[in-house]
Amino acid sequence: MxxxxxxxxxxxxxxxxxxxxYLRYGTDLVEVPDKHKGDRGIEAFTxxxxxxxxxxxxxxxxxxxxAAKHKQKNLA
Numbered sequence: 119m120x121x122x123x124x125x126x127x128x129x130x131x132x133x134x135x136x137x138x139x140y141l142r143y144g145t146d147l148v149e150v151p152d153k154h155k156g157d158r159g160i161e162a163f164t165x166x167x168x169x170x171x172x173x174x175x176x177x178x179x180x181x182x183x184x185a186a187k188h189k190q191k192n193l194a
Contacts, residue, residue: 131174132161139170159191 126134139147139162146165163169173188 126174128174132172135170135172136161 136147136149143164147162148165149162150160159171159173160169161172
């Protein structure tokens with residue numbers, strides 16, 4: 119069981135989320151490799167059209183700054 123105060127690094131968070139997605143979607147989940155050209159940060163998708171992106175901040179930040187960084191990433 120995971121405590122509410124447990125800290126994850128970005129890779130651990132992504133692995134945890136993908137494990138949860140596999141529990142929910144099973145073989146209908148398709149993982150997208152991190153370094154896949156053009157993945158745009160998508161970690162996985164399902165055969166019924168759902169896409170999933172995981173994010174774990176490295177430090178506390180201001181919501182507007184995080185939003186601006188995400189928008190800039192998607193324009194790249």
